[in-house]
Amino acid sequence: MACDGVDLNADQRPERLHPIAAEFEATPDGLYLRWPRHHPEARLVGSPIGWSRLRGGDPDAFSPELYLDDDTVVFVSALCHDKLRMTLQQHRIPMITRRPVWSLLLDPFLDTDYEIVRERCESRLRECGFDDDEMRAIRARVAPYADRYVQLTWEWQDLGEADLIAGYLIDAPDLHAYGKFRRWADHIAARGEMSS
Template identity: 30%
Template sequence: MTGAYSQEGGRRGKPGKGNHMVATRWRARFEPGALVLEGYPFPRGARPTRVPAEALSEVCAGWFPPAVRTREGEYLFVPAEQAGELADFASQHGIPFVRRNDVWSFILEEFLDTEFSPELQEGALRFLESNGVSRAETQAMRELVGKRMLALTAVTWEWQHYGLYDVLSAMRPFTFTTGWSFSRFYEESMRLADRGGVQPASREEFSR
């Protein structure tokens, strides 16, 4: 069994910055009053590429790549090298910085190249339950994404962190054979991410 816990060090907190399979080849554009997502790596249905600042509700400190949440509960990513631009944009438009529990990191830790004990596995399940994700939901989602995530780990040997960005990257290229579509998975992944508990944060915390 693999996971985001190591036997010696416990669960790792902040994700590393060299651990994601897809090199960022697009850039967000910050216009006066709007975030523009031309070339965004994930299909978003009929949603517009230009997102007004007033439609954004929070910037998530501690997520990698940096993420901003819309008021509708969609999490949008910005290339890591543009974290400073995102922080400036958020400060200019009064978008709060928060620490939102990254439930996807706990769902996906089973697929990391790291051993962890039954006690730590149980701790992850309890954490997910405390954030409104049942054991049945966790198991079902792990079964859905497992083959793709293990294939990703076979290529990257990632052992520190997987999150929402990674599972979207892994699932997008494939045709679903289980009755799911990527658009359905995208919506469900956002709903799960939105269950994470949230606390206020500062720009300084975001920039660490």
Template identity: 25%
Template sequence: MEFIKRLFKANKKPSDSWTMFSTSKKEVSELLVSMGQLTIGDDFLKIENYPFEPSIAYGQTIFKTDQIDDIDFQSYPPTFRVGNELIFLTSEKKVELQEFATKNNIKTIERSWIWDWILEPFLDTEFTTETDQRLTKLLESYGLTTDQVKSIRAEAGIQMLKYNFDTMLWEWGGFGASDVLKAMRAKYKKDEFEDFYRRVMEIALLTKKTDE
């Protein structure tokens, strides 16, 4: 496993203050929190037991079509946007979600993988200098500086390692905004998580900068 190899490299890593499998059973269960239950109606989406308290979906379960700005059914997990917020949906109804968008003339979109690029160092795969340089350029094109990306990775690093390895996910394909929210939800107090949630949304909804 690539991650195991990286644990024993001499250069400093986010894992320096973390020991594998040291996470309590309680925190592991919090890291693996469910995304809730999705019901697709004729002209509404219903979400029950949504895990992220800062979200509008935590207190509001039904979203009528006129509230939904767009839907990304290609992402994992699928999302829909309400104003400046993304709502994450369970993935098993992807086809039905696409049909719902078509039927109700809701705009569909494929969002950029900004959080996937930020979180790639925490996957169970090799993270090379070349990969880092490539992702840095991609993130810069969305207005994120190298220092900002380093700061985000430092803030979320330990929790992402717990999320991937102490839960036995061993994910190598990709992490996104919902994953980092699950990870940090298990660590932060309410006010801290509210601030983090806001920042996650701001980054997730960044658009590519155009040359002037």
């Protein structure tokens, strides 16, 4: 696949870069996750994830999410929605709902007129504690990754944290840089948590 003169091998295509576990298996030790081949998420998050590390989950998120004790977000395939809900209930893992902080922050990068939704998006972000300067700073930091992802995928409806991470991984950073960026993105996402 080539775009803007950049050749991407099969493991660098945006759909392969999403940090989404394709499947999981619940065992007495915790959740065993199956990651895309050679994905850095496998080394960063690991598998299994012990039950004591799981603080909650949201099977209804666009890409179902698990929340670890250090605010790490683990994305699971939407095809596992029902299985994830049942597993969380069986193991008494709390259901947690979060505002879509990254979707709101990334909305200006979509091929739509942001001015139409600006006040609604930024009002929701303010409810999560973001001020105008912080919103601008975050958007400036992620602009290269969001723009690159949109250029390669032609996404125009919604971007979320998993898409941002895929955009970041296009340039194949080292694991340390990836982990640092990932922790920063996860902490921002955690600010959208709503009490149950």
